[in-house]
Amino acid sequence: MSPPPATAARLYVAADLAPGAPIALDVAQAHYLRNVLRLAPGAAVALFNGRDGEWTAAIDDLGKRAALLRCQVQRRPQLPEPDLWLLFAPIKRLRIDYLVEKATELGVAELQPVFTRRTVASRLNLARLVAHAVEAAEQTERLSIPVLREPQGLAERLAAWPPGRRLLLCAEAGPSRPIADALEALAATPAAARAGAVLVGPEGGFTAAELDDLGKLPFVTPVGLGPRILRADTAALAALACWQAILGDGRDPRPLRR
Amino acid sequence: MSPPPATAARLYVAADLAPGAPIALDVAQAHYLRNVLRLAPGAAVALFNGRDGEWTAAIDDLGKRAALLRCQVQRRPQLPEPDLWLLFAPIKRLRIDYLVEKATELGVAELQPVFTRRTVASRLNLARLVAHAVEAAEQTERLSIPVLREPQGLAERLAAWPPGRRLLLCAEAGPSRPIADALEALAATPAAARAGAVLVGPEGGFTAAELDDLGKLPFVTPVGLGPRILRADTAALAALACWQAILGDGRDPRPLRR
Secondary structure, eight states, X not given: OOOXXXXXXXXXXXXXXXXXXXXXXXXXXXXXXXXXXOOOTTOEEEEEOSSSOEXXXXXXXXXXXXXXXXXXXXXXXXXXXXXXXXXXXXXXXXXXXXHHHHHHHTTOSEEEEEEOTTOOOOOOXXXXXXXXXXXXXXXXXXXXXXXXXXXXXXXHHHHXXXXXXXXXXXXXXXXXXXXXXHHHHHHTSGGGTTEEEEEEOOTTOOOHXXXXXXXXXXXXXXXXXXXXXXXXXXXXXXXXXXXXHXXXXXXXXXXXXO | OOOOOOOSOEEEOSSOOOTTOEXXXXXXXXXXXXXXXXXXXXXXXXXXXXXXXXXXXXXXXXXXXXXXXXXXXXXXXXXXXOEEEEEEOOOOHHHHHHHHHHHHXXXXXXXXXXXXXXXXXXXXXXXXXXXXXXXXXXXXXXXXXXEEOOOEEHHHHHHTOOTTXXXXXXXXXXXXXXXXXXXXXXXXXXXXXXXXXXXXXXXXXXXXXXXXXXXXXXXXXXXXOOSSOOOHHHHHHHHHHHHHHHTSSTTXXXXXXX
């Protein structure tokens, strides 16, 4: 098979991708192609929607406020991706933006904000976080964008926990298992492979009562990340990176570059 | 042994720490204790210098532009730390600040900027990066700050490479070994344990010639981090987190909280 043609950009779209399908871009995407990348009709762009793999599309029409692309050929089929969730307490704006970007690069399937006892933020700008996730997914060549769930209380979220999914709790106190040991043990259990979750608390950490309650849940494994006290975002990224390397798709090959 | 007394802050100082030793703080530290934390003489502060462990000190005098502390008792002895280096090409300002902060939290012993073929930045504000590293080390409870080396050309740096230290190359192209496999293999070699290095390129990646040259060096192992294309800073953090979890101090217990 010859490699797919080079493309000047890679965009996430919601529409179905199929041979000849017309794809309308939104204002921001049209602006990006026209004014940032300075593309013209005829130029090739890669598209993905999380369902139909990655496609080459050609620019048919490129106006100031809209653009029309036409789907041509599939470049890569949609492949199953690790089903890894990140549960995180809302933290300060710059750190949460960074966390969403990095978690997306590290292949998180769902971002689930949860309110804990010491969570300071009371609301989240979900649209801004989605925009960060989409941009990161476009850059990282993944074939999906992570689902961003509505924020929930932690207890409420855990009350409806799906059976069989292991939740790694990044615990800053209390008994815990080294993360590499916990992941290697899970790797020996086929059911756990490629379906998991990581939970990190807010800047102030979990309360002792929260840690106590979490430790009693049969699907929770408190994990330790070594002797340093990590910020919430650092703990999340470290745990996600280890999960992917040991249990996720860290052994899968890289796709062809566009 | 009773736990050490609670302290209101944790600061890095250059001076020797010993019973009764007077410690002069600089303007920024004095400002932080007085105006940010609103401490007064008599308050207890934790100090570390990378050599003498962590000490409790009491504020003797706290002026607008200077402060004098007096060392009291050692809270924690200095312990050996993993000897992990990060070699990184200078990247954009916000990303490099974040990289230095996160690498410090993840326990990097040396930060070594290297210029590669596609490195855009031609100089680095080392003082700003040191300030970020110190702040992160203070927060993360580690007993040292990372050494920040003067930037060097990559080839020059590799020409003087110390024998026995394995360099994990985060390669975005070419043959590579999954990082978990590479680290598990190294874990079986006692010499490699707790002395290693990670290398990441600039935004544009390494050139094909650079990757080719790097792959020929006997101390280099190109590693893969899965099918997603990671930004340079993300790749560095993922590799450092995996290194610490599998080969470093990821299995060590957490220290007592102050």
